[in-house]
Amino acid sequence: MGQCCGKAAVGENGDVATTIVAPEEVHPQSPLPVSEVSNNPSVRNTPTRGSPWPSPYPAGVAPSPARSTPRRFFRRPFPPPSPAKHIKASLAKRLGQGKPKEGTIPEDSGNEGGGQMLDKTFGYGKNFGAKYELGKEVGRGHFGHTCCAKGKKGELKDQVVAVKIISKAKMTTAISIEDVRREVKILRGLSGHKHLVKFYDACEDSNNVYIVMELCEGGELLDRILSRGGRYPEEDAKAILRQILNVVSFCHLQGVVHRDLKPENFLFTSRSDDADMKLIDFGLSDFIKPDERLNDIVGSAYYVAPEVLHRSYSLEGDIWSIGVITYILLCGSRPFWARTESGIFRAVLRADPNFDDVPWPSVSPEAKDFVKRLLNKDYRKRMTAVQALTHPWLRDENIPIPLDILIYKLVKSYLHATPLKRAALKSVSKALTEDELFYLRAQFALLEPNKDGRVSFENFRMALVSNATDAMKESRVPDILNSMTTLSYRKMDFDEFCAAAISTHQLEAREGWEQIASIAFEHFEQEGNRIITVEELARELNLGSTAYSILKDWIRSSDGKLSFLGYTKFLHGVTIRSSNTRHHQ
Structure with missing residues (x-):
């Protein structure tokens, strides 16, 4: 399976529909060649070609960008597995040494800018040969390959390292050059986390870019899954997931979205059973501002989130990928499977x-609930990586809980909300279960409340500063503080923090949401509910007069106040398509 990518189609009304395009279309019902193993990553911004076959896919979704990419590890096609069929059986014909790896997305051939030569100088050191002695190849991808090497001098003298060698000849556009710059910038900026591959150096010569990193000799997580018969016992799966969630929460706090989380991109430091895992391969990763949404479709087919296919996504896409990994760990099969990449997308x-x-x-009910809350198709209802660490199935009170960037996003929204919305949220905070309160207490403690038990703007600022890396500055995460300056003039106690830092969308995904909403509405009736007109309610929700006919059903005719239906709908809010997406040129 290769990277998936797409092209936006703009309709007459200005809406953007997702179109997955392919250099070569395959009829969805036709058998694929038995001997073919595809390693053809799809192309960003590939011109659309029409298919002679009627599309079986949802409106706006066309077949896959790659011909048979689901079978990167397979020598021949195999029938769809049952939901419990072990990966080991499915992957029995996996390729041996030198198996193809997905690389960064290939670009259109030729130079940009009307034949102008591309500048392929990166400003990295030119003395790679003097500093490192290359050894054997340990992996290969689309743009290049990875070798082990030994340092000749300096701090890395006699130390064995991994060197990712990226061919400049394959950097055929400014986009591909910028992708390499960004990968190095991310690796350099994300420093110091236990479960992140260490970056040592970047060099270049006329032919290649060399990225020098820590060598992880324990193999891929996927290999460990296979060696265990395709699945992990719950306790062993927990140990794996705590490491994954911890490093991903770190990346997300720094404003880095990985965009290609899968078992192949987690390596063990040694062959030991208790070896640490390291997250690798930031070739598809990107910096992302707190309120930004990305729109280029990249990733690996089995792990790609629905909103990525819809071309509007943020950090939550990584959480979906972790949900797929968790499903595989617990049952040994993939949650979404098809013979073709386009079939996977449809699933x-x-x-x-x-x-x-x-x-x-x-499998325990807690484990199933954990997976379901990661694989929710509504990205707003998924747990964050930090929230997943506090889930009852995974919670370990001996493991420190990291700071969650979601807290900043929610508090910012609360501070700019209307008095009625804040009253509604305060009512919800009084109905929270102990599970939600555990997470909120941990986040509040990380803000280091003052002696009076309250937090101010300075607490939020210092919490970010204490976790800052160069990557956080690059993604401009601290800019979110500019929208929280009202806390410079007042303080927030824990009760108000709970109201500010809860997501009603996430609560709606809980099995006990109806009970929470019922208790919350009782508090709202006593303390926050008031007479409201349809016109005022529309203004609260930033809606026009066309919504009046719907909103009138939210107001009780008996007293002119919000009904229970109106209260829950008001909490949910109305989703307005955001235009804050970034287009990669």
Whole structure:
């Protein structure tokens, strides 16, 4: 399977529809060649070609950008596995040494700018040969390959390292050059995390760019899954997921979205059973501002989130990928499977994971709830990486909880909300269960409240400063503080913090949401509910007069106040398509 990518189609009304385009289309019903193993990553901004076949896919979704990419590890096609069929059986014909790796997305051939030569100088050191002695190849991708090497001098003298060698000949556009610059910038900026591959150096010569990193000799997480028969016992899966979530939460706080999380991109430092894992391969990663949404479709087909296919996504896309990894760890099969990449995309958009067949009946209810809250197709309802660490199934009170960037986003929205919305949120905060309160207490403690038990703007600022890296500055995460300056003039106690830092969308995904909403509405009736007109309610929701006919059903005719239906709908809010997306040129 290769990277997936797409092209936006703009309709007459200005809406953007997702179109997955392919250099070569394959009829969805036709068998694929038995001998072919595709390693053809798809192309960003590839011109659309029409297919002679009627499309079986949802409106705006065309077949895959790659011909048979789901079978990167397979020598021949195989029938769809049952939801409990072990990965080991499915991957019995996996390629041996030198198996193809997905690389960064290839670009259109030729030079940009009307034949102007591209500047392929990066400003990195030119003395790679003097500093490192290359050894054997340990991996290969689309743009280049990875070798082990030994340092000749300096701090890395006699130390064995990994060197990712990226061919300049394959950097055929400004985009591909910028992708390499960004990968190095991210690796350099994300420094110091235990579960992040260490970056040492970047060099270049006339032919290649050399990225020098820590060598992880323990193999991929995928290999460990296979060696265990395709699945992990719950306790062992927890140990893996805590490491994954910890490093991903760190990346997200720094404003870095990985965009290609999968078992192949987590390496063990050694062959030991208790070896640490390291997250690698930031070739598809990007910096992202707190309120920004990306629109280029990249990733690996089995792990791509629905909103990525819809071309509007943020950090939550990584959480979906972790949900897929968790599903695989617990049952040994993929939650979304098809013979073709386009079939996988259709399953991601339409199908629900199977939790009924073996071994799921023997999996704990807490583990199933954990997976479901990661694989929610509504990205707003997914847990963050930090929230997942505090989930009852995974919680370990001996492991420190990291700071969550979501807290800043929610508090910012609360500070700019209307008095009625703040009253509604305060009512919800009084109905929270202990599970939600555990997470909120941990986040509040990380803000280091003052002696009076309250927090101010300075607490939020210092919490970010204490976690800052160069990557955080590059992604401009601290800019979110500019929208929180009202806390410079007042303080927030824990009760108000709970109201400010809860997501009603996430609560709606809980099985106990109805009870929470019912208790919250009782508090709202006593303290916050008031007479409101349809016109005022529309202004609260930033809606026009066309919504009056709907909103009038939210108001009780008996007293002119919000009904229970109106209260829950008001909490949910109205989704307005955001134009704050970034287009990669």
